[in-house]
Amino acid sequence: MKRDQSTEEKIKAAAKKVFMTKGFDGCSVRDIAKEVGSNVALLNYYFRSKEKLFELIFEGAMSDFLQSMIAVFSSDLSLKEKVEQLIDKEFSFFMEHPELPMFILQSLHQNKTNAPMPSQFLEPIANTGIFEQFEQAKANGEIRDVSIRNVTMLLMSNVHYPFMSKNLTKQFHGISTDQFEEDLKKHKEIVKELITNYLFISNPKA
């Protein structure tokens, strides 16, 4: 019957680490087995195949990826506060999971995941009521007449890209990791100011 639960978890953790850094095509199941300190048969014993294991890791990553958004959207803050909090939270989240944006985008780019993104991921976001809050603010004249898709693109661009471009940016400017992280902090503040200034109409007296 049941034995040591942690073996399955150890494999998942190792697979996550290896897939995240090297990508699906960039690693072998033996790489993962070595990371576990075991052999390849055990991986397939628990997860049937490399592909199945990858899908599991990918879905977990996608879930993490969206979770920090949902947490912010679910609060009862004003739209402006939500935007500011989102940027803050996403930055500190990706500071701890810097590989995540590249992993997600790369996997989707090469269609490593057959399933179209399950509504399981999107629905929770819709359920926060953020879309309605956004349209309401637009109707109230609090924010610009811009589509939520464009706001999303702005936010994602400025929050995800810096973590994906670490190597390019460091080489481009010839800077250290420390300097890069300093720049990252500054970037966050700029983006916050930039986006709120753009989106929210200055109301000298609403």
Place this chain on the structure above:
Amino acid sequence: MKRDQSTEEKIKAAAKKVFMTKGFDGCSVRDIAKEVGSNVALLNYYFRSKEKLFELIFEGAMSDFLQSMIAVFSSDLSLKEKVEQLIDKEFSFFMEHPELPMFILQSLHQNKTNAPMPSQFLEPIANTGIFEQFEQAKANGEIRDVSIRNVTMLLMSNVHYPFMSKNLTKQFHGISTDQFEEDLKKHKEIVKELITNYLFISNPKA
């Protein structure tokens, strides 16, 4: 002696196409040979190895990647005009080479290129005098007191990311390719306004 020059070029073109879409690890040399309509021995006859061929393609891509910047920076426009032109030119460039940002960042992310980015790439940019023009504008009080690294991060984020996130974005919003490209156009205009508004100090009468 010399024969049909176009064979070597055909291989490079095929390799570029395959590497760009599937990545170094995601394809085999036989994939490339099939794209050429030939066999694997010919690839190594011309390029010695898969790695050597990849490095060649990568360097060409990096060169393309930076070329459109250099063209804009070399002109004798004002800084504001350069920023606006840069955004326009980069967008139309990536519209025709949408795989490029992902290819470059992915390759650098997984260190598929051993060489630290050769100064051959960066020097031409420095030689345009754009850095001096930027510092001059800052000294003149025309623009904010912000590092050029942060401006670069802003520009790159907003120009590169949308092309990298096509699949994520389409799935996220459940939109068609046509709608996505519409959003892209709008994004470009937003980014132009956003960045120039942020960077350039409004001078009612300079």
Place this chain on the structure above:
DNA sequence: CCAAAATTTAAACATTTGTTTAATTTTTCC
């Protein structure tokens, strides 16, 4: 036209790949 050089091909190579088999060890539960 013809020998030498360059190009192209098919086949073989040694490894590595993902997966499976079968045997062994460990755990479970009466």
Place this chain on the structure above:
DNA sequence: GGAAAAATTAAACAAATGTTTAAATTTTGG
């Protein structure tokens, strides 16, 4: 304690990988 179940291992499998060899074809230049 011991049989059944679960977990783990080593070994083998066929297929795919990057590269090389050697032979065949085509081009070159006198």
